[in-house]
Amino acid sequence: MLGIGMIAKKVFGTPNDRKVKATRPLVAKINALEAEFEKLSDAGLIAKTDEFKDRVAKGESLDALLPEAFANCREAGRRALGLRAFDTQLMGGIFLHQGNIAEMKTGEGKTLVATFPSYLNALSGKGVHVVTVNEYLAKRDSEWMAKVFAALGMTCSSVHSELSPADKKAAYNCDVTYATNNELGFDYLRDNMKTEIGDLMQRGHNFAIVDEVDSILIDEARTPLIISGPSDDRSELYVTIDKLIPELTEEHYDLDEKTRGVSFTEAGNEFLEQRLLASGLLQEGQTLYDPESTTLVHHVNQGLRAHKLYQNGTHYIVRDDSAMLIDEFTGRMMSGRRLSEGLHQAIEAKEGLTIQPENVTLASVTFQNYFRLYGTLSGMTGTATTEAEEFMEIYSLGVVEVPTNRPIQRKDEHDRVYRSEREKLDAVIKSVRSANEKHQPVLVGTTSIEKSEQLSAFLTAEGVEHKVLNARHHEQEAQIVADAGKLNAVTIATNMAGRGTDIQLGGNVDLKVMDALAENPDADPEALRAQIETEHAEEKRKVIEAGGLYVLATERHESRRIDNQLRGRSGRQGDPGRSVFFLSLDDDLMRIFGSDRLDKMLSSLGMKEGEAIVHPWVNKSLAKAQAKVEGRNFDIRKQLLKFDDVMNDQRKVVFSQRREIMESDNINEIVTDMRHEVIEDLVDAAIPAKSYPDQWDIEKLYVSVLENVGLDVPVKEWAAEEGVDDDAIIERLVKTSDAVMAEKTAAFGDDQMRQIEKQFLLQTIDGKWREHLLTLEHLRSVVGFRGYAQRDPLNEYKNESFQLFETMLDSLRVEVTSKLSRVRPMTEEERAGMIQQMVAQQAAAAAADSGAADASQAAEDIKDGARDFDENNPASWGNPARNNACPCGSGKKFKHCHGAL
Template sequence: MFEGLKKKLGLDKNERHLKRYRKIVEAINSLEPEMEKLSDEELSNLGAKYRERILRGESLDSLLSEVFAAVREVSKRVLGLRHFDVQLMGGIALHEGKIAEMKTGEGKTLVATLPVVLNALSGKGVHVVTVNDYLAKRDAEWMRPIYNFFGLSVGVIYAFMDNQKRKEAYQADITYGTNTEFGFDYLRDNMALHSSQLVQRGHEYIILDEVDSILIDEARTPLIISGPSEDNVEIYKRANDVALRLKPQVHFEIDEKERNVALTEEGIAECEKLLGVENLFGEYHNSELGHRVVQALKAHYLFEKDVHYVVKDNEIVIVDEFTGRLMFGRRYSDGLHQAIEAKERVPIGRENQTLATITLQNYVRMYRKIAGMTGTAATEEEEFKEIYGLEVVVIPTNKPMIRQDYPDVILRTKKEKFAAVADEIEETYKSGQPVLVGTTSIENSERLSKILKARKIPHHVLNAKYHEKEAQIVAQAGRLHAVTVATNMAGRGTDIILGGNPEFLAREEMAKAGLDWTEHKDEYERILKEKKEECQKEHEKVVALGGLKVIGTERHESRRIDNQLRGRSGRQGDPGCSRFYLSLEDDLLRLFGSERIDGLMQKLGMEEGESIEHGLISKAIESAQKKVEQYHFDIRRQLLLYDNVMNQQREAVYEERRSILTGNNLIERALQIIEDAVKSVLSSAFSEEGEPQLEAVSIKLKGIFGPGVERPLLDVEDPRDLEEASEKIIDLLRERFRKKIAEMGDETANEIIRFVFLHVLDSAWKEHLLAMDELRRGIGLRAIGQKDPLLEYQFESFNLFSEMMERVRLNIAEYLFRVSVVKDEELQKGDDSRVRESRDLLPIGMSVPDQRGTQTAAGDQVGRREPIRKGPKVGRNDPCPCGSGKKYKHCCGKN
């Protein structure tokens, strides 16, 4: 009632947007007759004309109507597809940097071509993001004819492509790819050692397909590039053995809502007994063992095989909880992945150390203009607005939605629920009506599949184990008697067409005959014509039976995922229906209010197999989903608040790194760093309290710059003399450094300085990330002392960052004075004093070839004598032998 009143009074923001869009659509439609009169050549030349007008200063907004009209005409000619008016409205929303919510089957892939062409004409690059590699390649190839018609180039990025091809893809006007590939390329660019290794060229305009899946579901997991640490894997096996001996509710408590495990006092005592230690958490060097035991308990009691992960080729592969796909190459952090590997008795990988990281939230926010499209965004409108500044515009469907959504059916147990689902599937199958069944895990899809096999009902299973056949299975899910069981339908990218998809059927028949459909076009066209007629007849029969029936076997934590499943039925005005079957044993009901419903069922005296079906219960479940959604939103908001602190530091370091990588003259910058280093060291010579530290400062200066540099300090007696001494030291070091540059030559010196800068900065950043991880892990405990953990984190991280930058300056200054260049012939002799000097002065691992046939010897190990070591090797997480109380990796074991 109130919604209708708001629309009439003009208070509905969405309706105001649509009203404005309809006027623009009228202008686009008025240009259609003019565009139809143009020849292909004249239409193609419009691309160059639009580019010229943009270069002359015309805004993209002023060209919108003309470009959209031209794109629609080109699409009609090259693809045989004409944009509907509602698709034009969706395109306008995307161009304005909004989220267009368009129902499944409304043609979002075609909609994207409108703003993509318009924005690509500016020459700054457009990135189109999809949820998997298959869709990125398919959409790019499918829409390529439209883009090429206007003279626009198209590139696709995907996993495991070589660097040169990746760079070419980014240089294209339009680049398709997945969100993870774009994010990881950004991180890899900021680990590059030469400007030629950079692939990305800027962040201008991004369109995210399935925007809710990318910016909401995946935003909880940051993108991390990591390298293996030196941790001992035996600790995970030991922790797993202990976890197997501990008893739930006696030795530890499980909080399923928070997905956490906590040891009890009795449990800690039992762990100490089993591990043979006196104080598990009180002593620093034992706390690592305690943490590993907790992670092992999580692996056993919170992470289920074929639900959260699968064992494939003797490896643990994570299952994406939102799309049901396998996430190859991803690993749980903080030792959890190793704990699961120990649980499943597969080879245990070393725990990784973070080298570079960013959240998807902060990566996407780097773009000047962000837009997205999905079938379900309105339920998360608040989060889109707060975090990304994105408005959601709900675009009306091309044809009225006539799907019927029935109330949920609730039974007592999972066994009863699956029996009821199987009964409905059997009844529907016999009638001929196609049915799509959604499950929330691989385990449940296979459980249902076994029941259907026992009843001899032919069906297809679509889950992470069979994702290779995804497109074919989905494409034919609308045929007569089709039964499809799928873990999740988010971002599948293939529409379910009632009666079947003739293109897929024709290609399948060609493949059976051993023919390539792209090479035997005539034969393909003949078969395609037959299949179109066959599918049309079947389409009419399926429509008469009521269209596609969707059955959900469990409510997901997010309403959007349920809506995505429902949205597979009723596309483009087709009939259809949906219903969810639930049990009191389902996670959502078990954790959020099943007691009230269970009490109601008992009062009604319901027997096994009987169910409740009422709209009020469906509303109560939706209310529970809202609570869970809010909980996850709080997690993502908290993640972002902490990552924002890190992001400021990341941007500062990456900006500095990029200027070093692309800078042509680094000699002046090196001189400035030397000067800053001198001033930093001298600043500690006199303090307000205590004795002057001139001797300590002299030793430090000699350690960094070599002997002789400290002489001007001999005449210093009070702080007033320090400025003059500082100038003398800086002049001396400038003279020394310029002599070194003259020996090397400017070109060689520039490359060596670049390498030194990058080596020192990257090493320090890696250590800083490790320190930040440690800080983040324990900062929550500050709340016990009535302190805000976020404010404490900001303060502590600022201090860590300041210390890191100070360390970087001093290390760079030190390395610049130690580096030397030797000739190839000197390097080959191996006993020259200058070669030995170079080897001894620089840290291990630094070696830089230059363009003059010379090489910087840096830590070359040939001929170096190793010190004799006694006793066992010290592990990175063992207490440091020096007695500091710190871990070895944070003390004497630092790189």
């Protein structure tokens, strides 16, 4: 009997069926327009694009334009590439435009599908990003599809790491830009570290199509993008803390050698607080539980781990003034490898070595939060259904299965389970040889590079010719995958390798033509193509007779999606093929799943060596085990994202404020308000509300006003006057500070003063944000311990990070006010000294480069350039030494001012 759910599906169809059915009227409209657009000239197609742009500008929706735009794009694709899009490809394009993930099987033409929604959404003039998994595919797809966009009168380019900022900016200004997820994310971070609006590369996040969406938004989204740089020297802090650790006794910490964990006890925390207060690292009245102590707690914990968990000679050895880590599996030294988050520095302090600087995070973003910036996000892949819940929950993306253009002919056989790894490998090699003897192409899937090389060695010993494909060289990947469908081809590949290139039976015609032309450049391309197509048709016929592509997988992956990707390599566009998984009880997933029970069951069945169990129940059981692992991994990613969302809210505020400041010509009102708020805070701290004059700390007020606002004013006399209260003192301080800044503006000139204010504010925001990111990293590393006190670590993190953010904004106001209070125009003597110093430094560098004989001439040339020195134009400063005074006149060292990293 059919269940109620099955009956309902038969009557109403599945939700996916209904979505597909809803697109059919739109596809019919596009097909009805085909004859009309076929009659247009090449110039007529471009004229249509201009017409569509005008209609969008006048308020017509993109949805209303979709049938005409898709019809125009289909005709351009036919003329430019000789490819007429199938109805199923139009469906895929419609789903992408609507902000869905289109699940399309391998070989269904996803690269062409992307041109339809890209063209439609680019009509708004806001740009479209097509995201690929590697730079080779970004270049290949953009060069290939640029022909279609050119036929439509649109520009198309690709972004890659070798491009200069100017070339990247030009690429982002194209109508359609192809780029990798990494380059897009890093360029976003780089843009938010720029100080001039004209230097920004990206122009917004309007519409994105993510190719291989499961790989980019799930697999690669586990690791955030981080731009890092050297941090301030903290050697003294490590050394000071290191001296405290040997004073600890066993009652001060708990050591768990099994899990390699160590933590302070309550007695240890109390002891540390006393010692840190005595050493001046902890302020009076401050405890280790205060948000301000987060960084200190992090360093103390790392010092404890360095002493109690890492032993010289076991985990590292000391050599040439450095701590060299030892690989616990091979016993070899790992040259160049360092422990992160200050742990390596703590070991260096423990051993009395020179402490190398830490790297500090300058900017970071997760892929989840980067891609959520887009107004509309969409994606395409061959495998997404198994991760549909995650796509919806994290990105609000629905998954729609697009029907194949032709029915799938591939036979997916049941898994074959062997008792041991050796029996499985014997069966794999026997099966590969059997297929190879009848000339059937074979693709062998493995779960790691190591296992692919092991299997390669076995096949070599058996005399079976084959190629090994791994993810190291993208160009080679494409060539090997293109050849994997030829007669007699045997290809060993890791499950993820080679994506983006189809395996065509008989080989890839386009690549065969390119190779032939490379060997014989004088040949007639058309005649050569005709000859190769004839040979290809014959080879394809033979491959089909041999059974098509045989996909043989040697292990189940943790994710069903990766297994489905491998299976989907066979059976493209209605081709015949078969797939089967060879497993053993020694496989990781089988061991986790419970191979003991299976082993007993197989023994009781009286299975002989070399025999396999083949049954649908085994498939179902494995699918359930994989679903559990997928669920666990999703929960881990979701938890990590919850923590990053807290930082992301703050990141958005900081980045949007930076953007506003960069776009503004005059930020005088902002810095004036900051200065006034600082004055109010200083007066409030010295003169508490509703207090008597004898409770006022006027000495503290005088010092803090001098230090933070740069005003040497008689606040003692003011406070002694009859009837003067805090409001009156604030008013006088504000008036005096405004007058001083007005004098500075007159001395510098209005334009230069506005520029100085903008640069100081942006530099200070960047510096404070870097410090804040470091503090949040340290908070993340210690907040998990709050769970032992029955407190939710995430809520603790939210509350404390908000307090830290407010503290950062308060200190930002103080620092900007303090910097602007110190800035002053250079005197003629200082200017002459600065030029002299600049000439000497550059002449010395020139002498080193060109030889002493040319040094005097170099000095003369540099003097000519130095006459153009302008303290308000960093481009005219040459290369100031990092420890010298900053040429801008702030009074600070160059490394702490304009030279700050």
